[in-house]
Amino acid sequence: xxxxxxxxxxxxxxxxxxxVMEMKNITLRFGGVEAIKDISFDIREGEIRAIIGPNxxxxxxxxxxxxxxxxxxxxxxxxxxxxxxPMKPFQVAQQxxxxxxxxxxxxxxxxxxxxxxTGRLTHMESGLLGQSIWKGKAEAEExxxxxxxxxxIDFLEIQAIRKTPVARLPYGLKKRVELARALAAExxxxxxxxxxxxxxxxxxxxxxxxxLDVNDEFGTTIALIEHDMxxxxxxxxxxxxxxxxxxxxxxxxxxxxxxxxxxxxxxxxAHD
Amino acid sequence: xxxxxxxxxSTTYAEDQQTFPIKFDRYRYYVVLFIAIVVVPFVINDYWxxxxxxxxxxxxxxxxxxxxxxxxxxxxxxGTGGFMAVGAYACYKFMTGVDxxxxxxxxxxxxxxxxxxxxxxxxxxxxxxxxxxxLPSLRIKGFYLAVxxxxxxxxxxxxxxxxxxxxxxxASGQINAPERDLFGVLITGPSTEPWATYLFCLFFTIVCAxxxxxxxxxxxxRKWMAIRDMDIAAEIIGVNPLRAKLTAxxxxxxxxxxxxxxxxxxxxxxxxxxEAFGITKSFxxxxxxxxxxxxxxxxxxxxxxxxxxxxxxxxxVGVDWLGWPxxxxxxxxxxxxxxxxxxxxxxxxxxxxxxxxxxxxKLRLWPFPH
Numbered sequence: 115x116x117x118x119x120x121x122x123x124x125x126x127x128x129x130x131x132x133x134v135m136e137m138k139n140i141t142l143r144f145g146g147v148e149a150i151k152d153i154s155f156d157i158r159e160g161e162i163r164a165i166i167g168p169n170x171x172x173x174x175x176x177x178x179x180x181x182x183x184x185x186x187x188x189x190x191x192x193x194x195x196x197x198x199x200p201m202k203p204f205q206v207a208q209q210x211x212x213x214x215x216x217x218x219x220x221x222x223x224x225x226x227x228x229x230x231x232t233g234r235l236t237h238m239e240s241g242l243l244g245q246s247i248w249k250g251k252a253e254a255e256e257x258x259x260x261x262x263x264x265x266x267i268d269f270l271e272i273q274a275i276r277k278t279p280v281a282r283l284p285y286g287l288k289k290r291v292e293l294a295r296a297l298a299a300e301x302x303x304x305x306x307x308x309x310x311x312x313x314x315x316x317x318x319x320x321x322x323x324x325x326l327d328v329n330d331e332f333g334t335t336i337a338l339i340e341h342d343m344x345x346x347x348x349x350x351x352x353x354x355x356x357x358x359x360x361x362x363x364x365x366x367x368x369x370x371x372x373x374x375x376x377x378x379x380x381x382x383x384a385h386d
Numbered sequence: 387x388x389x390x391x392x393x394x395x396s397t398t399y400a401e402d403q404q405t406f407p408i409k410f411d412r413y414r415y416y417v418v419l420f421i422a423i424v425v426v427p428f429v430i431n432d433y434w435x436x437x438x439x440x441x442x443x444x445x446x447x448x449x450x451x452x453x454x455x456x457x458x459x460x461x462x463x464x465g466t467g468g469f470m471a472v473g474a475y476a477c478y479k480f481m482t483g484v485d486x487x488x489x490x491x492x493x494x495x496x497x498x499x500x501x502x503x504x505x506x507x508x509x510x511x512x513x514x515x516x517x518x519x520x521l522p523s524l525r526i527k528g529f530y531l532a533v534x535x536x537x538x539x540x541x542x543x544x545x546x547x548x549x550x551x552x553x554x555x556x557a558s559g560q561i562n563a564p565e566r567d568l569f570g571v572l573i574t575g576p577s578t579e580p581w582a583t584y585l586f587c588l589f590f591t592i593v594c595a596x597x598x599x600x601x602x603x604x605x606x607x608r609k610w611m612a613i614r615d616m617d618i619a620a621e622i623i624g625v626n627p628l629r630a631k632l633t634a635x636x637x638x639x640x641x642x643x644x645x646x647x648x649x650x651x652x653x654x655x656x657x658x659x660x661e662a663f664g665i666t667k668s669f670x671x672x673x674x675x676x677x678x679x680x681x682x683x684x685x686x687x688x689x690x691x692x693x694x695x696x697x698x699x700x701x702x703v704g705v706d707w708l709g710w711p712x713x714x715x716x717x718x719x720x721x722x723x724x725x726x727x728x729x730x731x732x733x734x735x736x737x738x739x740x741x742x743x744x745x746x747x748k749l750r751l752w753p754f755p756h
Contacts, residue, residue: 181622183622202621202626203621203622204621204622204624204625204626204627207621207622207623207624208624212622212623213622215619215622219616219618219619219622220615220616220619221611221612221615221616221619221620222615222616223611223614223615223681224608224611224612224615228608228611231608232608232609232612232620232623232625233623235605235608235609235612235623235624235625236623236624238605240604240605242601242606242633242637245600245601245604245605245606246597246600246601247600248600248604252600252604252605253400255605256399256403256604256605257398257399257400257403260399260403261399264399295623296623299623299624
């Protein structure tokens, strides 16, 4: 096992940094149901970390714990070397954790550009009074952030639709805009909840390319939930496998693929 | 043909993000401003000021305020009348010198404020009250929030009726605007000039509209719209929902308070709270933004203009031309407004502002269909 504070180089030449986030013995209950049972895993800087598992395994709950929607009954979340106190989702966002949703959660009444600009809100701090006057600090801030937003828009190849209301876009583009909004925050960790759900092969290829490019170009750490095994095995550096709220496997795609418990969970096992 | 943007390129983000990015719109805006500031004061008379222009300008401010809360931030409010009353009574108290009592003794009395600052203080006080009544919005949404603001409406009217401190212990229970001037020109009282009151209100309307526009196109506006469209997603990208909602309540109430102060001090001159700021006022302003267009500053103006003009036009057409009895025309007005609300809600939820937008799209291509 590698040391937490060390970087290492993978077999295919990718440099993976030290641990940036660590979940320690997380248990989450809803009434009598245990959605997550005593799970621990870590996320290293610069890696693509996949969380997989059959339906109802607790993957999305795990993501919700990370992003602050759920407060686990037991366990600790360590972020950047410090224990994270219980906080609200918007405080988690301000710490540099951005996410997308399984069902698209865009602001339908706003244009693509405005949606991406909302991703910059954590970087904007001019007050109400400054904004009312507009000229001066507020405008300078607006333009500086617009430049970042435009860079992201360029990067994800959605320039042509930047002024289109989001409600008019098709599903695949909406997913991309949601990714753009999350990226605009320039997060340390990007959480993707099924970024390829409901897409056809070409759209999946596009999205996979974007995920890899984001990781490569911005050095963003990515944690993603995905059901398409081909995608998961190709993209990710390490995989956590969950089943019925327990962790049943953790390691490189190859290790996970050959893990008997994982195979049983996915293919079923004869009970005798 | 009449309206084009060809050859109109923005080369900087600042140009692209201005209020009127299209040259044609910008020039039209300057022309309107020029007419409103330079031409109208010379031709205005008492009838135009009192039956059209003053109510239009004042209601436009209230509509902008309510639109920020309802149209941009998605928080329904039925308390506009009550908040206007707060603005009016605060303005009155600051005009006449706020007296602070403790245990039956007068502690001190603030000096009388200039009318300009009294109106601003009306806005500030209303903003504070608005934040107070906005607090439940963190927990309750939609219908239930509407009912909570309805409670604010009735409570505030009751308060100003019962606590005589607010109306300086006058026997009638009314508040009367004393004569006050700005740079030697009378603004309130019975013997004002129409151009002076008009310009005074116009100043506030323009400033409020510009401020509202600046706020809604910037970071605050995006926070409000994010809360309106999907509050969970807003929280996940770092919007503090409590703060966003409370700033919306504060800014909205500030505008509504200013409009209430002007309505009392400049337009009516004397106010009995239940009559001037009752629940019907809340609905009137709400109708303005529904007909004008939710989430649009232009829509606020359009709605205010429409509902101020409608009774005047009906009276001119019905009573003066056709010779119908006044009460029939008054009832007809209610029927028309009611019908229009239903029509707009079904056919065009974004109101007159959206019709205007569609018209511009068509004009851009006219006379070709595509």
